[in-house]
Amino acid sequence: MRLTYIFHSGFVLESDASILVFDYWMDPAGVMPSVLRSDKPLYVFASHFHEDHFSRTILSWKEQHPNTTYILSKDILRRRRAVQSDADVWMGKGATWQDSNIKVIATGSNDSGVSWIIQLEGRTIFHAGDLNNWYARFLYDRENVPPMIISDEFGAIDPLKEEKLFLGELKDIAKFTKSFDIAMFPVDGRIGNGYTLGARQFIDRFKVSLFVPMHFVMSGFESSWRMKDECASAGSDYWCIQRDGESIEC
Numbered sequence: 638m639r640l641t642y643i644f645h646s647g648f649v650l651e652s653d654a655s656i657l658v659f660d661y662w663m664d665p666a667g668v669m670p671s672v673l674r675s676d677k678p679l680y681v682f683a684s685h686f687h688e689d690h691f692s693r694t695i696l697s698w699k700e701q702h703p704n705t706t707y708i709l710s711k712d713i714l715r716r717r718r719a720v721q722s723d724a725d726v727w728m729g730k731g732a733t734w735q736d737s738n739i740k741v742i743a744t745g746s747n748d749s750g751v752s753w754i755i756q757l758e759g760r761t762i763f764h765a766g767d768l769n770n771w772y773a774r775f776l777y778d779r780e781n782v783p784p785m786i787i788s789d790e791f792g793a794i795d796p797l798k799e800e801k802l803f804l805g806e807l808k809d810i811a812k813f814t815k816s817f818d819i820a821m822f823p824v825d826g827r828i829g830n831g832y833t834l835g836a837r838q839f840i841d842r843f844k845v846s847l848f849v850p851m852h853f854v855m856s857g858f859e860s861s862w863r864m865k866d867e868c869a870s871a872g873s874d875y876w877c878i879q880r881d882g883e884s885i886e887c
Contacts, residue, residue, distance in 0.1 A: 638760070640819065640876075641884040643668050645689055646766070646851040648821060650887075652758050655680060655738045659753070659764045659821065660690040666882025673698055678738055679705045684766025685750020686716040696723055708734065708741060710750035710766075730809075744810045747771075747802040754810070760818040763810075763843075769823040769852075770803045770835030772796040777830050803835060807842050816844035819887055824864050826856025836864050845873045847887055 641649040646660040649668060655678045661669075672679070679702050683691040691713055699705045709724040721727075726734050728743035730751055735741065742754040748767035755762040770776075775786060775796035786794045822839055826832050840848060848868045850861035858879055868875040876885050 638758075638819075638887040639884055640849065640887050641668055642849075642851075642878045642881065644881050645854045646684075646764075646821070646823070648764070648849070648851070650757075650762065650819070651675075651677070654678070654758065657682065657739070657755065657757070657762075658695070660684055660766065661695050662689045662692055666880070668882050669698075673701045675702070676704075680739060681705060681707050682753055682764065683707075683709045683713060683750075684752060684764065685710050685746065685748070686713045686718045687749060687767065690750075690766065691718060693719070706736075710743070712750045742813055744813065745806040747799065747806050752806075752810070754813055761814055761816065763817045763820040763822070765820070765822045765839075765851075767823070767852075768803070768806055768835075769825070769828075770800055770838060771828060772799045773831035773834035774829035776800060776834065804838065807839065811842060814843075816846075818846045819849060820845045820847070821849040821851050823852035824850035824861040825852045826860035832856075832860075833864050833867065837867055840868060840871045840873055845871070847874045847876065847885075849876045850878065 639651045643664055645662050647662055648659045649672055650657040657680045659682045681695050707724040708726045711727045711729040713719050730743055730745040732743045740756040743751040744754055746752050746766050746768040750766055752766045752768045753764045782797055788794055822836050824836050853861040862877045865875045
């Protein structure tokens with residue numbers, strides 16, 4: 638399999654028989670034109686409605702690549718970012734779908750929409766969407782975490798409750814599998830202190846052959862590399878992505 642980083646949380650995963658695109662937002666390196674020229678079946682995923690994970694641009698791809706299947710989170714429909722006919726498959730947490738090439742399980746998120754487990758040619762792939770421990774900066778001193786923090790940006794936050802929701806989603810995912818061949822997961826320096834906490838908690842719970850960072854565009858490529866040593870300690874390979882459009886053989 639060949640995995641290509643598009644931008645932010647966007648990836649292309651190409652196998653012998655099919656191509657999967659996750660959470661397309663924009664394409665600075667021009668990855669998609671060659672993808673759309675392929676004659677392999679194309680599966681396009683969007684984990685939730687946020688504009689950095691879902692762009693209506695994807696809906697035009699079927700004109701160039703008729704053998705395209707759109708697999709979208711139901712919250713995109715609820716938020717009126719798309720209409721029923723735009724997707725071949727609408728999925729919420731707990732839903733499953735499969736055809737002759739892939740099996741998809743929509744797992745949960747403590748933010749919006751879903752995360753994805755995909756079984757493809759004997760391998761198990763995970764894309765987290767916006768699943769993460771987003772309030773890790775408030776948890777560096779757990780003995781003195783205030784019960785509620787008021788933030789202009791996020792409203793009232795209970796960081797321990799938010800972490801509990803995140804860990805609960807990991808527990809639910811573990812009902813389906815305890816290991817992943819490839820896992821794409823946020824490592825976002827904007828979180829502040831402890832921004833790798835969610836990723837560390839993820840690899841503590843799951844055996845991951847290849848850990849792939851995402852959602853780091855605002856804090857820079859090098860910020861995501863901080864997980865490399867953590868993954869090595871857990872026995873996981875780590876992709877230190879260095880540029881848009883970069884690929885790795887999995």
